[in-house]
Amino acid sequence: SPIRRYPDLVVHRLLGELIEGRKPAADFAELVVLGDHCSDREQRAEAAERELIKLKLLSYLSERIGEEMDGVVTGVERFGLFVQGIELPAEGLVHVDSLADDHYYFDRASHTLAGHRSGNAFRLGDRVRVAVTRVDLDRRELDFRLVVPRSAKKGPADASERGDVRQRGDVRKRGVELPPRRKKRKPPGGSTKKGRRPGGRGR
Template identity: 50%
Template sequence: REARERGNSVYFPEHVVPMLPEVLSNGLCSLNPEVDRLCMVCEMHISKTGRLESFRFHEGLMRSHARLTYDEMAEIVVDRKIEARKRRGDLVVHLDRLYELYKVLHKARQRRGAIDFETVETRIEFNDQRKIERIVPVIRNDAHRLIEECMILANVAAARFLEKKKICTLYRIHEGPAEDRLEDVRTFLAELGLSLGGGDSPTAKDYARLLKQVQGRPDAQLIQTVLLRSLKQAVYSPDNKGHFGLSLKAYTHFTSPIRRYPDLLVHRAIRHLLRGGKPEEFRYGHADMEVLGDHCSQTERRADEATRDVMDWLKTEYMQDKLGEEFDGIITSVTSFGLFVQLTDIYVEGLVHVTSLKSDYYRFDPVGHRLIGENSGRVYRLGDPIRVLVARVDLEEKKIDFQPVEPEDEAERTPARKSRRGGKGRGKGKGGGKPGSKSAASGKRKGKKKGK
């Protein structure tokens, strides 16, 4: 009952709120090395071209022979470091074969047209006083992608199995872009001399083809961001509508029953069938799954928001001693009330309110993702680089305000204390921008995560 209410585990920096009691999540249900564990097995046969040819599910008993980190796995199969390979002995031949399988699955993914957005996740490193030492990007390597492809394949097998048996379950669905968003995307792309294929119903392959086309362009990150934001969020539903982003006709979540309640429901459905139960005798009906799908989609969003709130607080605390310092950044969002800017190499985001822009009236262009000065013609656009000064840090509200640093301001300014990234401090500049706008503290960005 508690697991159902929580819906999923919640991951904070160096702390986890588990969905299941820790005696289960870290003990009896955890695949610790060299201990026997009950499990649900998905045995799959895959062709040389990466096609899932057949599969079967059965209950089993397993013993893990090793617990590898992603970095260690990469050292063994990607970098092929001698010491790392010696350390794992007889396991290496199996790991090498698994890596060869990944290469086949990756090519199949590309042929299928699954969308690959390159996003940056961050990790906070703390010092001995439990204060932030640094914020670093999480670098994805082929070991991460290998596990991801294997999990996707198992999820597909589970979805196909349950759909064929016509038993009520929860699918992980991701619908295509809404018509109004699609129209905005096409208008935006047309200004750049680009187009999205597929007419009124583009496929994931059309998105993937465009992303490949713009690789290497200076505005590639901008285009990717606009395409990503045109898509809907993935949700849980008893009605299979396919997964647009992965370009799959049927998809569910099967691989993480310890930390996601929908996976637990999928396991129950599979076990019901394996033990001779009939679909119509399953304890959950369509109406039950509708309620559970809505609930689990909501708890997933709730977990994302809680994690984001904690990260925002920690990052705000980290910036408290940096008032007056200057940093380079990238515009990550444009709104009618200003610009959200992420600091380069620090991954902290704050607001440049429209009133802190140079004296002008700035018109918001939502389709072009930009603010345009009516008199000066100055444009601030999503993805543009910008240099900013830290003007205000409010820990209680978890908000950071920046002011833009104009080239002419830098020339006129008397040098002050240097920032940790080689910048220089200064006092507040005069306000400008949009008359009658809200205070900087009132602006709040509402981001969405596009989950798989």
């Protein structure tokens, strides 16, 4: 295989010697030292790869200050939230000082950053909307701020929401003409209730 690493080659050599009936030349102590050396080199290579990816992401975002993105909270600390983008895997800090809507405190037991008055709380795994505010390439730092969606201002309730739309008026709005209502005729004397006389009680 063209992607074989050096530890794979060592194992293949040992297997080849055993298949041929020969005792492996390397002893156990040498294999332990070789394994530690290979593991250390692999970890350093992975760290260099992560550092290069981070540098390229920061360089890309340095020209996009103010750009918004969806992210996931990957860390909660006393000083703020670590958020990683979903589409663009860049991780940055939302500093607690930028959360101006409330005074937030760190709850170590639940690993949560919670507000005293509003009841807002941020914890691991929460999805948030953030905007890029600062990029420092030399220090490999990225700062976000939370994008708080504006609550839609609800205008005056219309007639249907108030519940005071009359059936006839609602029908007229739909373009259906109804015959005019008949006016009730008052009986002589001005009384409108049965059994009552003008100026007296009904017998």
